[in-house]
Amino acid sequence: MQVLIRKLQQEDSKNLRALKLESLEKEPLAFDTSYEAANNWTESEWMEIMNDYLSPSKSIFYVAESEEYLVGFAYMRFFNKEKKKHIIEFGTLYVKHEFRNKGIATKLFEKIIVDIRENHPEIIKIQNSVYEQQIEAIELYKKLGFKVYGEFEKELYVDGKYYKQLAMELFL
Numbered sequence: 001m002q003v004l005i006r007k008l009q010q011e012d013s014k015n016l017r018a019l020k021l022e023s024l025e026k027e028p029l030a031f032d033t034s035y036e037a038a039n040n041w042t043e044s045e046w047m048e049i050m051n052d053y054l055s056p057s058k059s060i061f062y063v064a065e066s067e068e069y070l071v072g073f074a075y076m077r078f079f080n081k082e083k084k085k086h087i088i089e090f091g092t093l094y095v096k097h098e099f100r101n102k103g104i105a106t107k108l109f110e111k112i113i114v115d116i117r118e119n120h121p122e123i124i125k126i127q128n129s130v131y132e133q134q135i136e137a138i139e140l141y142k143k144l145g146f147k148v149y150g151e152f153e154k155e156l157y158v159d160g161k162y163y164k165q166l167a168m169e170l171f172l
């Protein structure tokens with residue numbers, strides 16, 4: 001199985017939208033946005049989101065592609081405030097079920113790190129937050145060097161239940 005890790009392109013718009021919807025439907029406890037809300041995005045709302053993903057001053061966005069299909073994505077976003085320009089925030093990370101545990105998320109992360117080191121030497125820290133039940137993600141982030149520095153109680157509310165969020169950070 002050949003998997004290509006590359007930067008997001010405008011031509012990925014339709015496929016990324018479908019994969020993002022899939023991620024929200026299959027992993028309702030992993031992300032802030034609900035499937036229902038995303039499923040109702042208008043074309044212009046989606047274009048606005050896509051423009052942010054593609055904007056080099058706003059985000060660094062990489063996708064994993066296998067046989068012309070997108071099978072995963074990861075992005076980080078800049079804090080565009082003068083006093084926080086040394087920090088980047090992990091936006092999202094997702095790999096399709098059947099492609100998991102093959103190192104794809106790790107490769108997506110590593111590509112972003114190389115990009116940061118080459119193009120954004122001012123960045124010294126990655127901030128990340130993850131909901132407590134995303135065990136795979138928590139273990140992966142720890143393996144990549146992230147440390148938990150805080151916990152936020154009742155940060156996510158899904159189907160009548162509250163979930164805790166862990167705050168993590170990694171110094172480059």
Ligand SMILES: CC(C)(COP(=O)(O)OP(=O)(O)OC[C@H]1O[C@@H](n2cnc3c(N)ncnc32)[C@H](O)[C@@H]1OP(=O)(O)O)[C@@H](O)C(=O)NCCC(=O)NCCS
Nearest residue numbers: 030093094095100101102103104105106134136137139140
């Ligand atoms: C988290 C996620 C992106 C990982 O993708 P992946 O391509 O399978 O990850 P990799 O193959 O690069 O890394 C595998 C590592 O993940 C962790 N992991 C994977 N499955 C695990 C499990 N069942 N239990 C504990 N840790 C697990 C381990 O650290 C593993 O490393 P190891 O094999 O050396 O133990 C994927 O599981 C996913 O999309 N999950 C749902 C969405 C999500 O939680 N996103 C993060 C939101 S903050």
